[in-house]
Amino acid sequence: MKVLNIILNGKAVTAKMGQTILELAREHDVFIPTLCDSPALEAAAMCRLCTVQVIEGKWPKYVTACNFPLRRDAEVVTDSPDVRHGRKLIIELLMARCPTSPELQRLAVDYGCDLERFTPLNDDCVICGLCTRACEAVTGRTLSLAGRGVAIHVDTAFQKASTFCIGCGACVQICPVQKIKMEDVDGERRIILHGKIASRVKLPQCTSCGKYFGPVIDLKQVMERMGEHLIPPPNATVCPECSRRNLAIKLGKRYFEQYGVFEEEGQANAG
């Protein structure tokens, strides 16, 4: 494989053909701020925070580091007054959308942003697209980026609660500004987006203790992904806690009942 000679912030390093600037920078412990990057998902260059300067040949140009593959010898500048100037504007715009994000607030202080410059939208979403990409990777049927340009927003199809959601919570976990919420109420798991219910997933009720526990409709897909598609998914009618306790009781009975030391209540607590 061809090796490229890259000058990264004045330091000569080598890169593999097709490696992105962000990967290279992380390899050499150069920090580039990102919001929409996740190692598990394909780069989308939605937040634009990772913009860096690249000089390939004659002219400098500004590119997003997360999805720019290096194909020629080049010089990369990740932190110069020019790059910081551009990034400052991006942070100011993102802060106007979402002033509550701690990560953005840190960056705003770091870059000396003027927070009065743009009228705050208080939308609380930075349109990084992580939730839709995560949803696509898991099931791809609940969240989408609807609209275009300034009107783009995260939404469910036809703005109605989705019936395809499996309640995995990947969107909640991945959201960099904690905008998507998940709660388990009245025997159903709700994904809440823009303060509106985006999906409802019925939670199974434990036949032993009566508590509701995690959704089981995704188990089949989980088993398939693990390459265990021949094994039927566990028939979960009992919650994990009860299942563990029942097993402890069973084992206790089998091994200790004959000695007369087994008491069901005591074992249940110990197990």
Place this chain on the structure above:
Amino acid sequence: MSGTACACQEIECGEIEIDYSLLDKIIRYDYGGNREAMIMMMQAIQRVYRFLPEDAVKYLSQVIEVPLTKIYEVATFYASFSLEPKGKYILSVCTGTACHLRGSGGMVEHISKRMGIAPGKTTSDLKLTLETVNCVGACAVAPVVVIDEKYYPKANIATLNDFMDRLNAE
């Protein structure tokens, strides 16, 4: 697309009955059920109903095995797709620079006032949809009004009044 008449001509309100055999004809026979032809199928469905009914989109998603969210993304991305019912006639007023200078803004206002609808909206009897477009490429004959894909060059209030009188008489 031969022989497919507009299916919702007799329908008064927003209730649309979906003819699934017609959808099947479009999806499976006209375009072979290939997901690559999704946009063409959506255009064909829109030609039948003048918008994309939710049930038709759901059926399309099932048949070509594309997630509903993907189709929704496409439908909201392109301005030519509409998820809301459109009127029988679509009146587009060009508000590009040349037309604007020749008074298309006043024409939009006039239609809005007379028909009681804002630009981009449809009258409650589903007769007329008023739209504004940015340029139709006929600046020499500005201001331009497009009614059901027919161009009316050098339009004025009288042209519009004529049209609206005919519409109201129907």
